[in-house]
Amino acid sequence: MDKHEIRLSGSGGQGLILAGIILAEAAIIDGKNAVQTQSYGPEARGGASKAEVIISTEKIDFPKVRECDIFLSLTQKSYDQYSKGLKEGGIMIVDSIVNANNAKNKVYSAPIIDTAAHVIGKAMVTNIVALGALVAISNAVTREALEQAVLSRVPKGTEELNKKALEMGYIMGENAIK
Amino acid sequence: MDKHEIRLSGSGGQGLILAGIILAEAAIIDGKNAVQTQSYGPEARGGASKAEVIISTEKIDFPKVRECDIFLSLTQKSYDQYSKGLKEGGIMIVDSIVNANNAKNKVYSAPIIDTAAHVIGKAMVTNIVALGALVAISNAVTREALEQAVLSRVPKGTEELNKKALEMGYIMGENAIK
Numbered sequence: 001m002d003k004h005e006i007r008l009s010g011s012g013g014q015g016l017i018l019a020g021i022i023l024a025e026a027a028i029i030d031g032k033n034a035v036q037t038q039s040y041g042p043e044a045r046g047g048a049s050k051a052e053v054i055i056s057t058e059k060i061d062f063p064k065v066r067e068c069d070i071f072l073s074l075t076q077k078s079y080d081q082y083s084k085g086l087k088e089g090g091i092m093i094v095d096s097i098v099n100a101n102n103a104k105n106k107v108y109s110a111p112i113i114d115t116a117a118h119v120i121g122k123a124m125v126t127n128i129v130a131l132g133a134l135v136a137i138s139n140a141v142t143r144e145a146l147e148q149a150v151l152s153r154v155p156k157g158t159e160e161l162n163k164k165a166l167e168m169g170y171i172m173g174e175n176a177i178k
Numbered sequence: 179m180d181k182h183e184i185r186l187s188g189s190g191g192q193g194l195i196l197a198g199i200i201l202a203e204a205a206i207i208d209g210k211n212a213v214q215t216q217s218y219g220p221e222a223r224g225g226a227s228k229a230e231v232i233i234s235t236e237k238i239d240f241p242k243v244r245e246c247d248i249f250l251s252l253t254q255k256s257y258d259q260y261s262k263g264l265k266e267g268g269i270m271i272v273d274s275i276v277n278a279n280n281a282k283n284k285v286y287s288a289p290i291i292d293t294a295a296h297v298i299g300k301a302m303v304t305n306i307v308a309l310g311a312l313v314a315i316s317n318a319v320t321r322e323a324l325e326q327a328v329l330s331r332v333p334k335g336t337e338e339l340n341k342k343a344l345e346m347g348y349i350m351g352e353n354a355i356k
Contacts, residue, residue, distance in 0.1 A: 021195060024216060036216040037214070039241065040206045063241055
């Protein structure tokens with residue numbers, strides 16, 4: 001059985017719900033099962049947002065992520081709030097603006113937000129850059145499936161922009177694991 | 179405790195994931211808790227798609243809808259596949275194209291798809307018309323919260339179109355409960 005429990009965290013407006021949906025749809029293209037969950041509680045009003053995805057070769061009975069294998073954080077607030085939920089030996093990926101010095105796990109740090117905003121020039125692709133980095137580091141889905149899922153979800157006319165965002169994410173992810 | 183378990187079903191491309199997200203965000207605006215879940219399994223490849231939302235005044239421990247209180251179906255295929263999951267006494271809302279003669283529950287039928295495509299003239303607002311009808315029939319969230327959630331999620335420049343879609347949905351829902 002091959003299973004990944006993934007938590008994507010950051011702030012509202014960074015497109016993490018869409019990132020979760022894309023990741024789940026990529027898993028389906030890979031022939032797996034997936035559940036994408038968005039929980040809103042009192043903390044949803046506090047500025048830290050999260051989206052969760054479970055990917056499995058088997059049927060998924062309990063759809064909520066408890067401890068995750070893969071944790072992404074794009075803001076300090078979401079890191080502080082959710083990083084404790086990562087399993088020992090899990091993969092922690094953070095934006096370079098996040099101070100993760102207290103992490104017990106190995107931390108992969110990459111300038112995701114800055115690259116989206118200044119290298120690609122569109123903050124709206126932050127989530128796609130993040131997905132590229134996450135997949136290059138974790139291999140949670142194949143790159144072929146990820147690209148197909150991204151292209152089926154992004155607005156028409158932004159395909160090339162989003163391919164470039166994915167590509168930058170892959171490069172960043174590959175650099176982070178070197 | 180006030181709790182609604184809602185299943186939205188139809189075919190891919192009808193925007194039901196977004197409808198689920200909007201419903202969950204409206205519940206948060208109403209001051210409640212919400213979980214939105216998207217499960218993909220072998221059936222996701224078969225053409226029927228579903229999105230689930232739980233809304234509660236209390237903390238939501240198990241995030242997956244088992245039997246729902248409110249069931250929406252926009253296609254015959256999704257009706258056939260998922261309608262059995264509605265509780266006795268639950269609210270069943272179907273598009274007029276759906277034959278729901280075998281239903282044990284009271285059925286509210288409304289021309290959601292046709293109204294979006296031909297009265298409003300944009301099939302892309304099918305999901306918003308459906309939300310209007312669902313909320314007029316079930317009161318799962320307040321209309322004020324629904325409108326606010328819709329306007330924060332739809333593309334810029336489509337606000338008036340989507341307000342009109344909501345309004346048509348409300349009228350249809352009100353007619354269905356008469």
